[in-house]
Amino acid sequence: MQTTKTIEPTHISEVESPEERLAWLLQYARDIPPLPRVAVQVANLVDQPNTSAAQVAQALSMDQVLTARVLKLANSAFYGSPRRISTVTEAIVLLGMRTIRNMTMAVSCFDLYDRDVKGYTDRRGDMWRHSLCCGYAAQQIATRVRYPLPEEAFVAGLLHDIGKVLISLRLSNEFRLALERVTEEKITFVEAECAILGFDHAQVGARMTEQWNLPPQLVSAIRWHHDPASACDASASGGYKSGPEAGKLTAIVHLADLICITLGIGLGGDGLNYRLQESVLELLNLDNQTVESYLMLVSDFVSQPDSLLKFGS
Amino acid sequence: MVSVLPTNPSTGEAISVEMAQLHVSTRLTDSLIAYGLGACVAVCLYDNVLRVAGMAHIVLPDHQAFLSGSKGQADLPPAKFGNTAVPALVEEIVKNGGLRENIRAAIAGGAHIFGDIGKNAASSSRLEIGERNAKSVLESLAALGIPVIASDVGGSHGRTVTLKVCDGTVKVRPIGRTEELLAALGKTKT
Numbered sequence: 001m002q003t004t005k006t007i008e009p010t011h012i013s014e015v016e017s018p019e020e021r022l023a024w025l026l027q028y029a030r031d032i033p034p035l036p037r038v039a040v041q042v043a044n045l046v047d048q049p050n051t052s053a054a055q056v057a058q059a060l061s062m063d064q065v066l067t068a069r070v071l072k073l074a075n076s077a078f079y080g081s082p083r084r085i086s087t088v089t090e091a092i093v094l095l096g097m098r099t100i101r102n103m104t105m106a107v108s109c110f111d112l113y114d115r116d117v118k119g120y121t122d123r124r125g126d127m128w129r130h131s132l133c134c135g136y137a138a139q140q141i142a143t144r145v146r147y148p149l150p151e152e153a154f155v156a157g158l159l160h161d162i163g164k165v166l167i168s169l170r171l172s173n174e175f176r177l178a179l180e181r182v183t184e185e186k187i188t189f190v191e192a193e194c195a196i197l198g199f200d201h202a203q204v205g206a207r208m209t210e211q212w213n214l215p216p217q218l219v220s221a222i223r224w225h226h227d228p229a230s231a232c233d234a235s236a237s238g239g240y241k242s243g244p245e246a247g248k249l250t251a252i253v254h255l256a257d258l259i260c261i262t263l264g265i266g267l268g269g270d271g272l273n274y275r276l277q278e279s280v281l282e283l284l285n286l287d288n289q290t291v292e293s294y295l296m297l298v299s300d301f302v303s304q305p306d307s308l309l310k311f312g313s
Numbered sequence: 314m315v316s317v318l319p320t321n322p323s324t325g326e327a328i329s330v331e332m333a334q335l336h337v338s339t340r341l342t343d344s345l346i347a348y349g350l351g352a353c354v355a356v357c358l359y360d361n362v363l364r365v366a367g368m369a370h371i372v373l374p375d376h377q378a379f380l381s382g383s384k385g386q387a388d389l390p391p392a393k394f395g396n397t398a399v400p401a402l403v404e405e406i407v408k409n410g411g412l413r414e415n416i417r418a419a420i421a422g423g424a425h426i427f428g429d430i431g432k433n434a435a436s437s438s439r440l441e442i443g444e445r446n447a448k449s450v451l452e453s454l455a456a457l458g459i460p461v462i463a464s465d466v467g468g469s470h471g472r473t474v475t476l477k478v479c480d481g482t483v484k485v486r487p488i489g490r491t492e493e494l495l496a497a498l499g500k501t502k503t
Contacts, residue, residue, distance in 0.1 A: 126349070179489060183470070183489075183490075186469070188427060258426065258440075261351055261426065262351050262352045262426065262440075262442055262443075263332065263351055263352070263353060263372065264348075264349040264350045264351030264352070264353055264471055265349070265351075266349070267349045267350075267351055267471035267488055268471075268488065268489075269488050269489030271351075271424065271468075271469050271470035271471045271487075271488060272351055272352070272424045272425060272426045272427070272443075272469040272470070272471065273426075273427055273469050274426050274427060275426075275427045276426055276427070276440065288440060289378055291440060292373060292378065292442070293379070295372060295373060295442065296372070296373065296379065296393075299332045299333055299372045299393065300333075302331070302332055303331060303332060303333055303334075
């Protein structure tokens with residue numbers, strides 16, 4: 001009996017519809033180191049109300065490399081522990097469960113972002129610097145606007161550009177073309193991506209984090225971080241979680257991203273070609289002076305000599 | 314307190330001037346570099362006779378708004394704000410043997426973000442930190458009578474700025490593109 005063999009497209013240009021193109025790219029998500037299962041597990045455990053320090057410590061200890069990195073950070077001057085921390089349980093007691101969750105996520109993301117994206121950034125590690133500072137900025141904003149889970153904002157900020165990693169890695173030529181379009185046509189990077197690929201890095205990031213089983217409002221914040229108004233409105237949200245809380249988290253990430261770009265933190269070839277949706281300022285009830293105070297906070301974070309930012313150096 | 318970076322005493326080097334920092338050098342082999350400026354502005358000052366170079370990486374236009382009951386001016390790093398960075402940098406150059414009357418300036422940075430789709434130009438200026446940073450620096454330089462030889466401000470691209478101590482050359486590289494000469498601050502006044 002004769003069988004027919006399906007030939008998989010070898011390049012995205014052989015795929016027609018935007019949705020199929022996105023699916024084509026996502027099959028290569030395995031090419032980048034996934035967020036460790038343990039990190040996701042720790043994040044989910046901390047989100048549950050009755051989780052004990054022992055449960056978190058047990059989950060984290062399943063990954064020895066991750067544990068060692070978290071302990072190294074916990075002992076850094078940034079956290080100012082008065083004594084040497086030698087176990088995860090001690091770290092949780094001294095620094096708190098949510099701090100440990102953030103550390104675990106940040107350390108896990110370092111491997112994802114620590115790559116040299118030719119033509120995009122000046123210095124290796126710029127994507128990491130941008131993402132970490134965006135996480136920090138998001139957490140600071142979330143705390144001040146009384147978003148109930150500031151740590152969730154940290155993770156959303158940390159992961160908001162994860163789609164760029166996959167696009168730059170698998171579709172480096174298209175990534176470069178998008179950067180050229182940004183310069184030549186004075187459009188945003190998202191607009192250039194959509195013109196060339198039929199989708200953008202926010203869509204890719206949302207699908208990746210969905211596959212990692214991250215909470216739906218976090219996925220929605222990644223999906224809509226360039227268009228936060230869509231996360232408020234169920235009819236515009238494309239099936240991603242919507243409503244006031246999802247809208248608020250997305251607005252926080254949008255503003256945090258903008259603050260880091262304004263400060264030039266990990267600025268890429270797309271520069272400041274970013275559209276601020278000014279409605280986020282009304283949604284979060286912020287005036288210009290408050291936004292400037294956030295710029296101060298984030299620039300102070302970057303200047304700290306032994307911050308989380310120095311983890312990779 | 315002025316935030317001044319330590320200098321390697323033995324060899325010249327490329328010294329990164331980070332946000333809210335200023336640095337002065339007289340070592341002819343040094344270069345001062347501000348990486349990836351967004352809305353921030355790099356102020357480059359140079360005594361072209363005694364060859365003293367200084368750079369400040371400013372973040373915000375004015376320190377006044379951040380003064381509060383508990384926080385006085387002494388708590389705010391002068392290099393962070395356009396209106397305080399320029400006098401602090403001049404003072405540091407003079408401390409390092411430069412003369413105020415020899416100092417010439419070049420500035421770069423102050424990029425701006427896009428406005429909201431469909432909104433008018435006025436609304437897009439709501440958070441124009443870059444433009445205000447550049448304006449604040451230029452006003453401070455004018456107040457001190459320091460001539461501005463060249464400026465490369467605005468636009469929406471990031472920039473890396475380098476100032477060479479040996480000849481006062483200021484170069485600007487838009488991120489992802491090639492470096493270009495902005496000013497030769499070491500050239501004799503015309």
